[in-house]
Amino acid sequence: MSLYFTLAARDGAARAGRMTTPHGVVETPQFMPVGTQGTVKGLTPEMVRDAGATILLGNTYHLTLRPGDELIAELGGLHAFMHWPGPILTDSGGFQVFSLATQRTITDAGATFRSHIDGAKLDLTPERAVEIQQNLGSDIAMVLDECPPGDADQAVLQTAVRRSLLWAERCKKHHSRKSQSLFAIVQGGTDLVIRRACAKELVGMDFPGYALGGFSVGESPEAMLAALPECAALLPEGKPRYLMGVGRPEDLLAGIAAGIDLFDCVMPTRNGRNALVFTDEGPVRLRNAKHRRDPAPLMSGCGCYACANFSRAYLHHLFQAGEMLGPTLASIHNLAYYLGLMAETRRQIAAGTFAEFRAARVARWRGGAIQQ
RNA sequence: GGGCAGGUGGCAGAGUGGUCAAUUGCACCAGGCUGUAAACCUGGCCUCUUCGGAGUUCGGGGGUUCGAAUCCCUCCCUGCCCA
Numbered sequence: 001m002s003l004y005f006t007l008a009a010r011d012g013a014a015r016a017g018r019m020t021t022p023h024g025v026v027e028t029p030q031f032m033p034v035g036t037q038g039t040v041k042g043l044t045p046e047m048v049r050d051a052g053a054t055i056l057l058g059n060t061y062h063l064t065l066r067p068g069d070e071l072i073a074e075l076g077g078l079h080a081f082m083h084w085p086g087p088i089l090t091d092s093g094g095f096q097v098f099s100l101a102t103q104r105t106i107t108d109a110g111a112t113f114r115s116h117i118d119g120a121k122l123d124l125t126p127e128r129a130v131e132i133q134q135n136l137g138s139d140i141a142m143v144l145d146e147c148p149p150g151d152a153d154q155a156v157l158q159t160a161v162r163r164s165l166l167w168a169e170r171c172k173k174h175h176s177r178k179s180q181s182l183f184a185i186v187q188g189g190t191d192l193v194i195r196r197a198c199a200k201e202l203v204g205m206d207f208p209g210y211a212l213g214g215f216s217v218g219e220s221p222e223a224m225l226a227a228l229p230e231c232a233a234l235l236p237e238g239k240p241r242y243l244m245g246v247g248r249p250e251d252l253l254a255g256i257a258a259g260i261d262l263f264d265c266v267m268p269t270r271n272g273r274n275a276l277v278f279t280d281e282g283p284v285r286l287r288n289a290k291h292r293r294d295p296a297p298l299m300s301g302c303g304c305y306a307c308a309n310f311s312r313a314y315l316h317h318l319f320q321a322g323e324m325l326g327p328t329l330a331s332i333h334n335l336a337y338y339l340g341l342m343a344e345t346r347r348q349i350a351a352g353t354f355a356e357f358r359a360a361r362v363a364r365w366r367g368g369a370i371q372q
Numbered sequence: 373g374g375g376c377a378g379g380u381g382g383c384a385g386a387g388u389g390g391u392c393a394a395u396u397g398c399a400c401c402a403g404g405c406u407g408u409a410a411a412c413c414u415g416g417c418c419u420c421u422u423c424g425g426a427g428u429u430c431g432g433g434g435g436u437u438c439g440a441a442u443c444c445c446u447c448c449c450u451g452c453c454c455a
Contacts, residue, residue, distance in 0.1 A: 245407035
């Protein structure tokens with residue numbers, strides 16, 4: 001076994017636990033910053049660590065196209081290559097099946113991409129997706145899946161699930177790296193019948209961890225939040241549960257309430273680069289003229305490097321001037337905010353007060369958003 | 373004093389008789405971003421508007437014309453060259 005997961009506390013459906021990987025321990029619930037191309041954009045690994053991160057995400061599709069998974073293996077694996085000694089989870093390229101839909105064709109054999117960089121052909125079969133991730137040497141690899149869009153009809157969802165199940169089995173069979181765990185991905189959109197069938201099959205294959213994919217891909221936030229509790233409950237109790245690609249702070253708390261342990265999302269880093277920071281009072285758009293002479297930190301009471309040393313007026317200036325430190329500082333704050341939220345959530349679950357905590361937080365975010 | 377070039381929306385800069393409230397870029401204003409083709413993308417940016425339009429604009433004034441940012445006269449201003 002290369003992965004140990006133990007639950008330390010429960011509070012309703014919410015759980016607090018601990019996942020031990022070859023490269024370190026991950027307390028759950030936990031948020032994983034996204035480092036698609038072997039970097040959390042704009043931040044050094046030390047900045048990411050100091051913001052509170054313990055585990056990062058990397059990407060199969062992007063890293064095999066550039067610089068190449070074999071090159072990374074030759075240089076000591078992804079951890080050494082990107083100078084991140086902690087745990088890494090790699091996504092399989094299944095999300096690119098969705099996000100780069102115009103660049104690919106898909107059959108039961110696998111997904112064939114036309115590189116978004118130079119147009120070269122990339123055959124991403126389940127076996128190849130596993131090989132790439134084994135070359136990268138991540139602690140957790142994901143099975144290749146077909147991620148259909150949020151507005152897909154039942155027939156499309158069923159095809160995607162059938163294919164994802166086929167691929168999951170092939171990935172599992174092909175996977176051989178002992179120091180790496182392979183997680184399965186449940187698809188099915190917001191259709192609970194299809195989700196249930198998909199989860200049942202995957203649970204029967206006995207993976208060390210399970211993810212919910214196919215959320216936040218165009219369906220309404222309400223539809224996702226409504227489906228989450230039942231979908232999370234389909235996954236084994238004693239194994240890590242990962243909600244892929246989600247999301248806004250309130251979505252994370254909803255996921256945790258449903259029994260999710262792991263999250264990843266580009267939102268804190270992408271939105272940070274685009275001048276939006278998350279705070280207890282809701283989102284703050286730093287480009288807005290009202291921050292021009294505001295001496296306050298991004299968020300009062302926040303202990304992150306950005307808040308400890310700089311004003312909103314300064315961040316506003318950096319973004320107006322197009323300075324690269326703006327995206328860096330906003331990303332640092334947003335990651336610290338997300339990771340701090342997870343740390344506080346773990347304490348609240350341990351104390352048995354998660355539901356009240358969640359209700360108060362959500363009310364404050366919404367109230368703050370209205371005042372913006 | 374003489375010659376030449378030129379004065380267009382916050383700035384730069386197109387347009388040179390009607391399709392011009394006026395290309396485009398920048399600046400500015402607002403919004404979006406959910407397993408990253410995103411330090412990106414949308415929209416707005418003279419005034420009013422019941423969003424159908426309406427009213428004032430292209431240095432000032434006068435004129436030609438059915439019609440002028442575009443042609444003519446005049447005045448003012450700017451740059452370069454000569455004295």
